[in-house]
Amino acid sequence: MRPRRLRTRGAVAALAGTLLALSVGQTAVAARATAADPAPRTAATVSAAQDQAARAIARSLTDSTWRARVQRAALTSDEVPVTALAAREAGPLKATLAAADRRITAAKGLDATAGSLLRLRLGADAMRAALRSGTTPWVAAATSDDDTRTLVAYDSRGRSHTLDAHDTPARPVYIVDIDGSAALAAGLDVLSDRLNRYGLRSTAPDAQPRVGHAAGARTAGGGFWTSRITAVELSDDEEPWAKGDAEIYTLVTGFGQDGAVRVDPVDMPYLDNDGTVYRPNQILVNWSNYKYDLADAVMMEEDGSTNYRDLAKAIATVLLTITDQGSYIPLVNAVLDAIPDDWWTDDPDYVDSWYTLARSDTGTRYGARGNGWMTVEPYFVQEL
Structure with a gap:
């Protein structure tokens, strides 16, 4: 906390x-x-870039091979450098994540030497069992608001779901954040x-x-x-x-x-x-x-x-x-x-x-x- x-x-x-x-x-x-x-305005730009990345990652999880690769990374690392992970994949995801990274870097007043800042992590340790069992995770952008009561997660079909910010869901959720x-x-x-x-x-x-x-x-x-x-x-x-x-x-x-x-x-x-x-x-x-x-x-x-x-x-x-x-x-x-x-x-x-x-x-x-x-x-x- x-x-x-x-x-x-x-x-x-x-x-x-x-x-x-x-x-x-x-x-x-x-x-x-x-x-x-x-x-x-930095907060709005960073939030929008993270949300766009979350939507793109959620849709990409329809690919079972890629989904398994992300799952392994999320279970073995606290933070996954998701832009680098996606760089080896075919399709539009790598370009979407790279563009989101550039917007975040510029919004924070940093230059290219900061490297990729986008990170993906599992929302809570309690979600590990469900993730291992094969449940396809939803994906949400991290919130920077301490007082938020809900957050939006996306499924692999692009649909949005409202989650209680203080009640950890049973379904695994990937969180898209930045490397602070x-x-x-x-x-x-x-x-x-x-x-x-x-x-x-x-x-x-x-x-x-x-x-x-x-x-x-x-x-x-x-x-x-x-x-x-x-x-x-x-x-x-x-x-x-x-x-x-x-x-x-x-x-x-x-x-x-x-x-x-x-x-x-x-x-x-x-x-x-x-x-x-x-x-x-x-x-x-x-x-x-x-x-x-x-x-x-x-x-x-x-x-x-x-x-x-x-x-x-x-x-x-x-x-x-x-x-x-x-x-x-x-x-x-x-x-x-x-x-x-x-x-x-x-x-x-x-x-x-x-x-x-x-x-x-x-x-x-x-x-x-x-x-x-x-x-x-x-x-x-x-x-x-």
Whole structure:
């Protein structure tokens, strides 16, 4: 199950006040971000592409040889790269899936290097026996709406069937979804690259931590201080059976050594399920990148509706107007204000936030909206 997420922007704004100072010198840079071409509405495009793929796959299951091949793959793998599987087949299916993949990639602001994102999986483990017995599965597109009550599945004759989203059906159902891990990894690279282009410093999540030059961040022995997560848990909530694991990432924000705002994305690929305590020993903040011994963290979820180019543009437009006033200014509200409105009213991607994490923090910190907690500790990284 995925983490419970907030539904109204107003509730977040009430969590804490944020002091924002406008900088005339940075307005032109922010305007460059605003001038970027808008992308199509991501959630609707991704949903339509998945639905089209689900219809095509359902019809293709009339071929007994192909049906058996998909069945074997679904029973032996949690996620089947269905576009690649279909590439060896004759007929229109491979072209339909390849086209759906391209639309999803473009809608999410990714390029071709992200590869095929479409995945097929069995809706629930309880369906395995019926699938093995030879029952022809129906096929449905994954939902990104936590509150959905029904979803539509297609049979091999192209007919639609309405299923209860919270009552797992006896008939096996294949779910067409996207590879959230691959989408997030590619997306965070795009996000970091775009933020750097707009003038916000950002370190790619797969980059090695860099030793900074600030007094107090780097020591005489050669190395730097970080804050690492020793344990983390997100709250649980009842959700549709057709939803897969969450894909969580955190945007760490603060003021860089040059006094300008920076945003560092942190991928958290292990945080699949809520109600589970994870102990990753993951570095969250590299203090050598920051001027102050304080930073903020905004935890987000990749659920198919994220366009990373749009996210970078929105964040840059807001954060580039904030200047260093000689003391730390919390940046959580600024990041939340930058999130496009439809991410809140349709299917929000915001999970929780942590204001003013300190370099000296040791122990458990609860998120501002009460959706999660994490235990942090100072951790020294020795220079090689």
